[in-house]
Amino acid sequence: MILSNGLLFASLALDFVNFASATDIVHYPPKLTNLNNLTFVLNGIGTPGIFNSSITPDFEYGMYNWCNMPHVRAREYQTPSSAYTLKYIEIIQRHHKRTPYASNTFFKEDIPWDCTGEGPVYYGKGTVGVTDDPTVIQWSAYTNSQNPFTDSVGPGFVGSNCAFPQITTGGLNDSYTHGADLRAVYTERLNLSTKADPNTFKIRVTSNPITSQVSGGLLKGLFPDSSDVAALIQADAFDSLTASYSCPAAKSIFTAYTTDSSNWTEHLVNAAGIYEELDEVSGIAADDTAGWHTSFDHYYDNLSAKQCDSKPLPCSVNDTFLCVTQPLADTVFRLGNYEYSYYYRDAYNSTLFSALSYGAWVLELVGHLKEQVEGTSDVKYFHNVAHDGSLSPLLGILQISEMVWPGMGSEIVFELYEKNSNSISNFFLRVLWGGQPMQTSLPFGTNSSGLLDMIPVEDFFEYVHNTIGTGPELFAACQK
Ligand SMILES: *[C@@H]1O[C@H](CO)[C@@H](O)[C@H](O)[C@H]1NC(C)=O
Ligand SMILES: *[C@@H]1O[C@H](CO)[C@@H](O)[C@H](O)[C@H]1NC(C)=O
Ligand SMILES: *[C@@H]1O[C@H](CO)[C@@H](O)[C@H](O)[C@H]1NC(C)=O
Ligand SMILES: *[C@@H]1O[C@H](CO)[C@@H](O)[C@H](O)[C@H]1NC(C)=O
Ligand SMILES: *[C@@H]1O[C@H](CO)[C@@H](O)[C@H](O)[C@H]1NC(C)=O
Ligand SMILES: *[C@@H]1O[C@H](CO)[C@@H](O)[C@H](O)[C@H]1NC(C)=O
Ligand SMILES: *[C@@H]1O[C@H](CO)[C@@H](O)[C@H](O)[C@H]1NC(C)=O
Ligand SMILES: *[C@@H]1O[C@H](CO)[C@@H](O)[C@H](O)[C@H]1NC(C)=O
Numbered sequence: 001m002i003l004s005n006g007l008l009f010a011s012l013a014l015d016f017v018n019f020a021s022a023t024d025i026v027h028y029p030p031k032l033t034n035l036n037n038l039t040f041v042l043n044g045i046g047t048p049g050i051f052n053s054s055i056t057p058d059f060e061y062g063m064y065n066w067c068n069m070p071h072v073r074a075r076e077y078q079t080p081s082s083a084y085t086l087k088y089i090e091i092i093q094r095h096h097k098r099t100p101y102a103s104n105t106f107f108k109e110d111i112p113w114d115c116t117g118e119g120p121v122y123y124g125k126g127t128v129g130v131t132d133d134p135t136v137i138q139w140s141a142y143t144n145s146q147n148p149f150t151d152s153v154g155p156g157f158v159g160s161n162c163a164f165p166q167i168t169t170g171g172l173n174d175s176y177t178h179g180a181d182l183r184a185v186y187t188e189r190l191n192l193s194t195k196a197d198p199n200t201f202k203i204r205v206t207s208n209p210i211t212s213q214v215s216g217g218l219l220k221g222l223f224p225d226s227s228d229v230a231a232l233i234q235a236d237a238f239d240s241l242t243a244s245y246s247c248p249a250a251k252s253i254f255t256a257y258t259t260d261s262s263n264w265t266e267h268l269v270n271a272a273g274i275y276e277e278l279d280e281v282s283g284i285a286a287d288d289t290a291g292w293h294t295s296f297d298h299y300y301d302n303l304s305a306k307q308c309d310s311k312p313l314p315c316s317v318n319d320t321f322l323c324v325t326q327p328l329a330d331t332v333f334r335l336g337n338y339e340y341s342y343y344y345r346d347a348y349n350s351t352l353f354s355a356l357s358y359g360a361w362v363l364e365l366v367g368h369l370k371e372q373v374e375g376t377s378d379v380k381y382f383h384n385v386a387h388d389g390s391l392s393p394l395l396g397i398l399q400i401s402e403m404v405w406p407g408m409g410s411e412i413v414f415e416l417y418e419k420n421s422n423s424i425s426n427f428f429l430r431v432l433w434g435g436q437p438m439q440t441s442l443p444f445g446t447n448s449s450g451l452l453d454m455i456p457v458e459d460f461f462e463y464v465h466n467t468i469g470t471g472p473e474l475f476a477a478c479q480k
Helices: 002-015 038-043 169-190 209-222 248-257 262-270 272-282 297-308 326-346 350-374 388-398 457-468 471-478
Strands: 084-094 201-204 381-386 411-421 424-433 453-456
Touching: 038 262, 038 326, 084 169, 084 350, 084 388, 169 209, 209 381, 248 350, 248 471, 262 272, 262 326, 272 326, 297 326, 326 350, 326 388, 350 388, 350 411, 350 424, 350 457, 350 471, 381 388, 388 411, 388 457, 424 457, 453 457
Parallel strands: 084 381, 201 381
Antiparallel strands: 084 411, 411 424, 424 453
16 A cells, blocks of 8 residues: 555646746735735724624625625625526535633633533434434533542633634524525525535535534524535545645745745834733643644634634733723734735745645646536536635635635635537636625736636636646645
């Protein structure tokens, strides 16, 4: 086994040493806005959107909402001219709102999370007799003070019955609404039934249980008459959706333009005073090595998870009058979005990094689209439930013009249309972000406007080929 893998790798490496010339990656810089303007991020005021509620009022629907991002809804959906027939959609979304990740709960203050009755469900299902319908088993996290190892993992665990992370009741409700909104737009356009048909509909998750938790809520809204749906999942060793496949080249390119680049460390140095204020409340040490000071990710996750679930901002366990203020939290939210813009769009090599780290999923997408063009697949709708680490490099590959940190429930829809004229059939792609055609920096569309709205699908295939290469080329490029 090891030998044959080794041989396979050796022959691929010999055949595809010319990756750089086979692909032709061009980085088209994003727009300059307050999102990626460090002066504004550090000295400005306010947040780049909503951070304290899942509800966006209808009159401003479409604006960034970290707690519940805008998605396709009947109210705002733009139906293209009747010359176009919708053939296929592929959706990729981030999971909905959740408790924080365990790694982000070392904050030494005490805002409790209560998950009574809202735990994740795990059980096995067989095919024979009573095994077909066993008792539903729900996990309830608990700690016991007799176990001396409990505290070493972080104070966030003690006294809480939540899994870190797990989708909250609010996040499940948002998942349901998301599914019902998609149903209202696409069932008629794609002739879907009220029950999921495995021949025409596929759903895919990652090995992180929160994507399955979201799927349960989503499918209830999308196919109300289905109670039992098989979700596709790839093994972590090669999963393209997470994406957890091994790509050392992507890792080293990323390190070169972040940790090892003053272009990146500049904002951390300039934010020293902001870190001081936050650390004073949280008790995180100045020489912390758990990632609190290498980016704003942990503070952002810790503070935003609280605000999305209507919890107060934290105060110091030693001084109840020393709290994170709203302006300080807002600064963290601006910094988080600045960091995502840098990671995936502003840095010159962000396009190369995105292509390597998310290329495999895009190659699968192109495969699905080609099957539609060739008429060899009955699937009409493919839904992927994933993570911010999935949508971000995908937005990097699509070179979105204004990059944000994809919030809860963020959604990208690939719509494939067929247009018949003079008995010649042509296929077009429309890509929706936040429910509307995506504005990118790519030279696509009328006057190279970058709007991904009815792009000849072959142009998209060619762009992917130039940016990612073939499967074997991508595989070889990752090993460099
Ligand atoms: C960045 O933001 C600062 C502060 O708001 C502003 O003065 C400056 O003009 C902005 N820079 C650009 C390039 O927009
Ligand atoms: C949410 O934040 C906005 C400002 O971004 C504020 O106007 C509003 O009052 C807040 N809502 C709640 C429920 O705290
Ligand atoms: C569920 O979502 C709907 C639609 O967004 C909202 O109106 C309702 O308040 C939510 N309910 C809960 C319990 O979060
Ligand atoms: C829609 O689907 C039903 C079965 O669910 C099928 O009988 C019907 O022919 C389909 N209509 C079109 C226009 O494809
Ligand atoms: C840092 O930014 C400068 C100016 O944009 C650019 O020329 C340089 O290549 C960048 N360095 C890295 C490592 O990204
Ligand atoms: C609270 O005070 C104790 C004793 O001075 C100290 O060890 C601890 O780090 C403080 N915690 C925080 C969160 O500041
Ligand atoms: C981009 O990455 C390549 C490959 O590692 C490297 O040779 C090049 O110097 C990088 N460019 C910049 C601007 O950092
Ligand atoms: C495209 O550019 C041409 C020439 O600048 C202009 O006349 C035309 O109005 C533009 N079309 C659109 C749709 O913007």
